[in-house]
Amino acid sequence: xxxxxxxxxxxxxxxxxxxxxxxxxxxxxxxxxxxxxxxxxxxxxxxxxxxxxxxxxxxxxxxxxxxxxxxxxxxxxxxxxxxxxxxxxxxxxxxxxxxxxxxxxxxxxxxxxxxxxxxxxxxxxxxxxxxxxxxxxxxxxxxxxxxxxxxxxxxxxxxxxxxxxxxxxxxxxxxxxxxxxxxxxxxxxxxxxxxxxxxxxxxxxxx
Ligand code: PRP
Ligand code: URA
Numbered sequence: 001x002x003x004x005x006x007x008x009x010x011x012x013x014x015x016x017x018x019x020x021x022x023x024x025x026x027x028x029x030x031x032x033x034x035x036x037x038x039x040x041x042x043x044x045x046x047x048x049x050x051x052x053x054x055x056x057x058x059x060x061x062x063x064x065x066x067x068x069x070x071x072x073x074x075x076x077x078x079x080x081x082x083x084x085x086x087x088x089x090x091x092x093x094x095x096x097x098x099x100x101x102x103x104x105x106x107x108x109x110x111x112x113x114x115x116x117x118x119x120x121x122x123x124x125x126x127x128x129x130x131x132x133x134x135x136x137x138x139x140x141x142x143x144x145x146x147x148x149x150x151x152x153x154x155x156x157x158x159x160x161x162x163x164x165x166x167x168x169x170x171x172x173x174x175x176x177x178x179x180x181x182x183x184x185x186x187x188x189x190x191x192x193x194x195x196x197x198x199x200x201x202x203x204x205x206x207x
Contacts, residue, residue, distance in 0.1 A: 001170040004161075004178045005043070012039045012181045016159065020197045026206040033080075033131055033159065033204065034087025040157040040179045041088055044127070069094035073151070075118055077102050077130040077142055080200035084129035084157065096124070100145060102138045109191045111137040113145065121151035128156040131200045133180070134193050136165030143173050155179065160196055162187045 015032045018024055024032070050065035057064075069092045076085040078101040085097060098118030104111045118126075126146045133139050139156060146154055154176045156169075161180050164187050169178065184193050197203060 001166055003174055003176060004166050004170050004180060004183075006180055006183050007040055007043045009039055009043075012036050015039075016182045019159070019203075020195060022198070024203075026204055030083040030086070030204050033083040033200075036159050036181050037084035037087040037129060037157060038091060040159075040181060041091070041127075044155050044157060044177070044179045067092070070096060071124055072096065073098050073119065073121055073124045073126050075100055075126060075128050075142070075146060077128065077138060078115070080131050080204055081129040083204055084131065084159075088127075088129070098126075100142050102141055104135070104138055104191075106190075109135050109137060111141045113141060116145060118146060118149055121146065121149040124151050125153045125155065126151040128154065130156070131159040132193065132196075133158050133161035133165040133169065133178075134187060134196075135162075135191050136168035139165070139169050140172055143169065143176055159200075160184055160193055162193045162196075 015036050018032050019029060048067060051068060052063040053066040054061055054063050073096040074085055074088055075098045076082050100118060101115035102111050102113050128142050130139060156176055156178045158178060158180045160182045162184055184196055186194050188194050
């Protein structure tokens, strides 16, 4: 899985453990997801180009390096991807957002697309946000939808993944780089990640 990068920062490992803790309340759960998303983003964008921009500072005008934020389109998969977007837009307030609602059928584990509000992506870097990669069905589907919009590059930021799902997405989309905070042991027979954290959407929104 050459295109899957596990980000082994102690801060993100620490926050993943807090997410697993069933005593973590929804408000804190969303905050920790949002913080981990920022850590993943720092890693994913560490080699991105900067351009010079003239701005006004206290001693006059001068040129300084900036990231072309509007080139990046962040696409959370509803519901559980939403807190990731909140964290990221705090450090990239000029970035663009698009939305995909994908829900997996808990009986068949098939993913169903309910809502696609992703703009055309020509010349853009699309960054998909979803905390969980279990069977990989939802992420695989999201990448297919995003590819139809013709982005220049696709990155996926995820928090916990099962090897089975990551392998599937990695094989189907070798051109997409996946940054993940934690690769867990396996899936159980209901398609849940073990040890995982349970249902991320339910935990985040107290369902
Ligand atoms: C969760 C999670 C992923 C998906 C992962 O969403 O946020 O999108 O399951 O499972 P998969 O890899 O087997 O597809 P879910 O479908 O439960 O929707 P929700 O965020 O509304 O709870
Ligand atoms: N979705 C989740 O939120 N958690 C899992 O373990 C699997 C799918």
